[in-house]
Amino acid sequence: MSATAGESRAVRRIAVVGLDCRFPGAPDPAAYWDLLMRSGDGVGEVPANRWDKGDFHSPEGAEGRTNTTEGGFITDPDVFDNEFFTISPREAAAMDPQQRLLLQCAWRAVENAGVAPSGLAGSRTGVFVGIMGNEWAQLHLTDYDRITAQVGSGNGYCMTANRISYHLDLKGPSLAVDTACSSSLVAVHLAANALLAGECDYALAGGVNVALTPALGIFYTQAGLSAPDGRCKPFSSEANGIGRGEGVGVVVLRRLEDALADGQQIYAVIRGTAVNQDGRSNGITAPNRWSQQEVLAGAYHRAGVEAGDVTFTEGHGTGTELGDMIEVKALGGLHAGRTGKPMALGSVKGNLGHTEGAAGIAGLIKVALALHHRVVPASRFATKENPKLNLAKYGLRLLKAPLRLPAGPTLAGLSSFGMGGTNAHAVLETAPPTAVRPGATGSGGVFTLSATSPDALRRNLLAQADEIGRRRVPVGPVCWNSNRVKGGHRVRFALPATDAAELAARLRAAAEDEDLLGRLAAQPAGRPKIALLFTGQGSQSPGMTARLYRESALYRGFLDQADAELRPHVGESVRDLILSGDELVHLTRYTQPALFAVGYALARTLGELGVAPALLLGHSVGEYAAAVTAGVFGLPEAARLIAARGALMQALPIGGGMLSVQAPAADLRELVDGEPLVGVGAVNGPQQTVLSGDLKALDRLAGLLAGRGVQTRRLQVSHAFHSPLMAPMLDRFAEIAQQVGGGVPQLPLYSTVRGRVLRDEPMDAAYWVEHVGAPVLFAEASERLFDAAPTHVVEIGPKPVLNGLVRRLRPPAGLRTLHPAQGEDPGAAGLLELLASLHRDGLNPAWDALYPEEDRQALRLAPYVFSDAHRYWSRGPVRRSAGPVPAAAPVAEALAATETGPGLARIGLARGAGLTGPVAEAVLAAVAQVGGYAVAELGAHSRLYEDLGFDSVMVMELKTRIEKKLGWTEAVPVQDLLPHLASLGALATFFEHHRSSITVAS
Template sequence: MTSDPAIAVTGIACRFPGASDASAFWKLLLDGRHGASEVPPDRWTTDDWTNGSDAPRPPSRFGGFITGHSNFDHAFFGVSPAEASEMDVQQRLILEMAWHAIEDAGIDPTALAGSTTGVFVGMMSSDWTSMAMSSPAEMTPHRGTGGGYCMAANRVSYHLDLHGPSMTVDTACSSSLVAIHQAASAIRAGDIDTAIVAGANMMLSPALSVFYAESGLASTDGRCKPFSAGADGIGRGEGIGVVVLQRETDAITRSGLSYARILASAVNHDGRSNGISAPSMWSQIAVLESAYARASVNAADVDFVEGHGTGTVLGDMIESRALGKVLGVERSRPCLLGSVKGNVGHLEGAAGIAGFIKAILSIKNRVLPPSLFADAENEALGLSGKGMRLNDSIAKLPRTPIVGGISSFGMGGTNAHVVVGSPTDVRSPSRLSGTSVLTISANDDSALTSNVTALADFVDGVSPDRFNQIAYSTNIVKTGLRSRIAVAADTPSQGAAALRRAVLLRSGTASGRTPAPAFLFTGQGSQYPAMGRALERRCPVYSDRLREVVDAAADDLRPHLDRVLFDEDSAELVARAAIAQPALFAVQYALSAAFVDVGVRPVAVLGHSLGEFAASVTAGALTMSDALGLVSMRGTPMDSAAGAGGMLSVRADVSTIVAHVELDSTLCIAAINGPGSTVLAGATEALERAERVLAAYSPKRQRVTHAFHSPTMEPAASMLRASGIRVPPNATTVPFYSTLRGGEIDGADLTLAYWSEQMVRPVDYLGAMRALLADARPSHLIEIGPNGVLTTLARDIDTTGAERLVPMPGPASAGTEFAEVLAALYSQGTDVVWAPLYQQQHRTVRRLPGYRFDHDRHRLAGKPTLRFRSNVPAVESILDDTAVGAAHGGVSAESPLFTTATSVPDELDLETSICTLIAQLGGFETGEFTRSSRLRDDLGFDSIMAVRLGDRVNELLAPTPPIAVVDLADNLDTVGNLVDFVRHHTRTYPHTVILEGAN
């Protein structure tokens, strides 16, 4: 029989009694501890289950309870406090645990939007729903959506914008294992590639505890003792478990993110057995045989079974007999048996996923934790004669591959068994090298601080050889939210320190427009030996692009380029235009192309003299090879030009210079670099005279070999024109600002005649820069060259606040600056493509700490809230609809909110009144939102709340003609837009009645 395709278990998140996360859960298991405790006072008291003299049999005072279940970061999920307070606590916990499990799988949860990812939830009860729906008079819209079983899965699909199947499965105690089976079946069928599977159970009411007591199924001490001589019944527990399942691919195998593989699964039903609540051995045998047959696993190869193990005498007996019939074959060592219920209790609908998580953690760690109470095995079960041994201590799992099974049986007769095995073990070796960027994002600045701190603590403990992979993982998993920070670093200690420093220095989240950088390409004179070598050694994307252009050079030029770019002892070559100019072009092309490769695209480009060649390639006007040919042809005649002369920079404008010196064929303006920065070019004697005359304007001789951009260059320009070199310019795809023309030109104008004229005419950097700033309005000016020349010149120009960034700041460059620029751009809103920044060995996703939710924002009740009443009619009508009172951050029910007035309001009154309505309906505190807050995404105003808000706004405006609901809905994007829309409506239809804030 052919086995089913393997499915990888890539992500886990859980909260079980005594364990707040998967790491704590594993430690609890290894330590042989349990999470049982007395019933917390916020759950129930004796009065909740007694009824006079006819009181039922009392339930146990003990059980497995989790803590912190009332905490929920409603703002993170775009849920208003009013709605959050009326949601089943299981829905709230599943949302948070699903996010953590997806992150644990090495996936950015926001990246799943629009995918066919499926959500499958196992639940058999909802105390919240039973309590919230018990009184029709207390019903609210949010209670309806907050208590539905289907919503446990649908909430996850809605928040993450998932388009795959979304369902809640109820097969009693086997619910979550059946949900795993359903998810695996959907993956195998090709319906989906990824599934999020959850199991949930919360004990907010004593109802089921009383049922177990009345049925004689309850343990006397509230604890399950699976397969033990002391087994005396069920001890209840609660918790949430979530796993991520994915079709096993080469990428998942290489990443090492798979905890284990699902080899096969099977589900059946007892049919008409000896009672609807009694287990059937024959059906359990059938489901076991089916699962192992589908997995093509021999019974003798099963290393362990995570049993259902409720600790009831009848249940344990039937289950052990069924297991013995299937696994009781000749084997080299017994199959180990245990049940997690001894640690956390019977989690009912979540029982299956609790056992499943224990099993896959055991496979990943290659040890099986002890099963509690196993030291006193129930001899009547005869496990040794059935090929099994109750696991009473930590047991190594030596076989490769490991095979285990998980059983779960529902009270109504639905049985499930899942076969799991070792993941494909492919090592991903790594060696520390290069500069990496650590990224972290959060829902807002407050949450960002705690998440950055958590990441810094984690990075501090990372092995240096894993650091690049950890950084890459943050780029893949932690980049999708609005508020974000990035830092560049070479080592874990540097990264942790930089993260902590970034938190201290951060003044607020970047807002407004996404960064729109302009690229400024440096001219000749910025070169130096081995320019860019530090970056080439540390940055694969730059190194690859640099090698591309060097390899494209002519055979006689290539060795010189290699020496200039990589050898410190190349000063003589760097001074030669025929070598320096192609080398500068190579650096500029590689740097610009590297930025584009990582997703940083310019809104405009500008090149200073020689820099225009690489700028034209970035603009799409020339190909790299055509531009390189031009540059190579340009430099040679410059080297041989007679009467070389020189250049002189002066801190004065052109009119001042003209007033002091006479310009002629021996002395001319070569460059206008700023409002008070001009460069002269000419013969040596003429420059010396000008230097004396302009002594008051800080003249400075330039370190150049020729009088560039002067008539001296005309012979070289003539040679370039006469060469007939092929120049097929194209239309620009990025605006190109010419420093020859002083403004934007099209790529079709970049002819051979243009490039020849450019050699002898002055550079109008000031005019081109002013045009670029006016037209493109860049947010950043990025220097594309080996030194920070043009960004320095831009200091004297009004750049309208554009930030200057230098990714290669001269000979002292450490090679980290390119990554630092990327970090700065990402922090301010650029979506960077990170993979090219890393070597292939580093492009492996590793597990990271889960998102730190902001639980201090609101602490919501663990049970349905009580209603609030007011003797003020306007207040009461709103509170009746929202069931929100002072306890949930809303306006106090004792404080009048509105009165009626008969004067036309001013606009401040109107805005205040609308914002007060929003606060009431959503249960927000004063000042918790602003005009820019998005009503749907930030404040949770769904269609139901939008209709109710429309009704209240129209009541507010009466007797003005009402606003149509559809028109109001079209303006519900932000609070400010809604206020402005209503304000416009009031100006169109003046009214005389307004509800105003009362004193």
């Protein structure tokens, strides 16, 4: 590349960061690339569901209107996963299949860019669609008796772009472009300019073409442009006309500097584009060499490059004698001087046919993939070069074999010319080298995936398993990218992973686990309400959390932080004591600060990972870490206080202990009152009381209780905590507590001193002094915490202790108890399992904090796999999995059914549940008709908007149909109806209540 040319102008460039496509013989980008590299042929017979070829073609050509029955057709253009986009069957059947194809293609392209499509909601993302055919409208808008609101919105060029913007909630420019065959490259040109102008930050640019009628083929034949074998043969001596093709493609574009700043993967870079018009030539459909040459020069100028810098060009290349000749001469006007270094020339139309409105995007994706893979595929039909073109004279050559691109920047051109004279050209370049990053550690993570239903989750689990198993990539980046891209749907899957091969195997196993899929689908929606319970003394052990310290940098940092604050007060490193596995950890002077350090580090680790507590409770010394989490005081103050507490208790005389008693505290009161050196140390449950005090007194009580048949157990502790024996330490401790102070908790903290939540009450010196000798009212505080309806209890400590106590109380139905350090030697795996469990239940963790920087690198995962169960064509919807669905099944039959219908199984409804009587039957039947559902698919909990895809127009039609079915002559006021549209059950109840005030026709 000419350095002066490239550096003399400030060229702002556009990155192609994502793409998806579907072309004849190539259902996805990988298959498309394979087709190109093997010079494959995507052309075949006209599918039977398009038109009766016998009506328009005869082998002799005498009576036929077309000269071919061949073309490049995509398979199953009628398949559409309407449930994924919450589109009713009736609306899906009315939609132009080009809209349907673009919706799914756009979703997959955004995922391919490493972005969760739901994450673009509300953003200034533009949508630019090239399209030149609207044959669906020709078939449907001329049947006036069957025109509905859905048919209206299901047609029109604008809707191809507007559908994408609507369903992804994109707020940038949204428009369709028709410049005939150059439409989609012109759309890319407009998208790039919108990005450079700051109108949008992301842009989706694409094109689509589906041949539903033979009309354009007849035109090509009558104009002498149609190839008899339906195949374009670009620049070949066999070139004899155009062959029609179909396809859809979408690319995701960003300003290059933004893509690089975010570390996105880049297929290629668009350096510059240009668009012009032929003006007046020798016919409106005839090409103009000079205009083509000018658009090439304009694109080179805007890209800041010289013609000689371009290594290859994807030509328009229709395979017509005149078109090929003019295109070669236009290129030759700029490249003829390239002696010894001819520019490679080809056209994908030789593989696919002329995809018309999608031709430009087909070429763009080919060029982007070629630059990405650093190889240009051979051009089909290049072996029989047309000598009349004099390619060598014009500095051009056809590729008869793939061209390997050298290291360093490489430039490519792309042309697309419209039949009406609108020309477009783009200059692309290989992606810039990114900064060398450390290799991924693959240390582990949580693989996440979401889908709209159990079946959808199964499909996508298998797709991800195949991709991960095939590529064998480091598991850390795989998990990180899954967290970023694969969320947003109701059914959530999450799995801890430390090895890619094992992950692939477990994904396959999960896909076959019907019970698991059912449980995931049954999970209630909404974010978890999490209570953190901090464990107290007795949970310590030598080496506790040592493996987690080694495996989690996050935990390691917070434990080091706690140790640094404790060391001046303890006199040595609590962290080192913990990690060494020393039995000294059982000495109270070390136990209490060590447990505090572990509790603090675990709570801070979870906080950094997005596990935000709604409620807090600490058992005995666990209340210190809980207080720091609640903002009562800072780490330095808490460290000083807990270290003093442990040291002062250690200095107390020996001879005290604790006794666990299987009896209510009230039943023990009389015995305890008779022993002045014994008190109730803790109340952990209705039958779980701990007595604390003088050992001889405890022995007497144990004997008395044994005589009554009450079980007791001596606890292994050094002192009689929470007993009268703590009194000698209180004065000195009070002095230190007074210096430390303490404020009001900033989160709801359930005090085990008070047995309830603290309400604007400071946890000051007086509180902490009382805390030393007061009984631990764990059971009472927990019961009050349950009243606040937490969904999850996460125990914070070196091992689970409190979770068992919680389960023996009266927890709310469905309360889940979790712990981040399960097992004998808990490491990061316990933390990963905790995050996976919470994510399955609705939490969106702060995933970045889980991974080291080297694992946070972009990696493309397998795209979303849509359902192929539903087909929508001109005759209406047909469902492959269940056969034809009637417009309205008998209501009685639907109400008697016990399983969910095939279409709405994702919603988990009981069909017809709670919907009985004539009014309910009328509502069900009307909803089925308006939405195109079988009545058997509908239930009381079906939501009109979220589940059934209704909109305001459909609601108005629904109201009219219900009134008609009920024979009401007086219309229901719309304002009265609107508050009752949450579900079919609410709607049926409204009409039932309204019946008494309505006049019924005789």
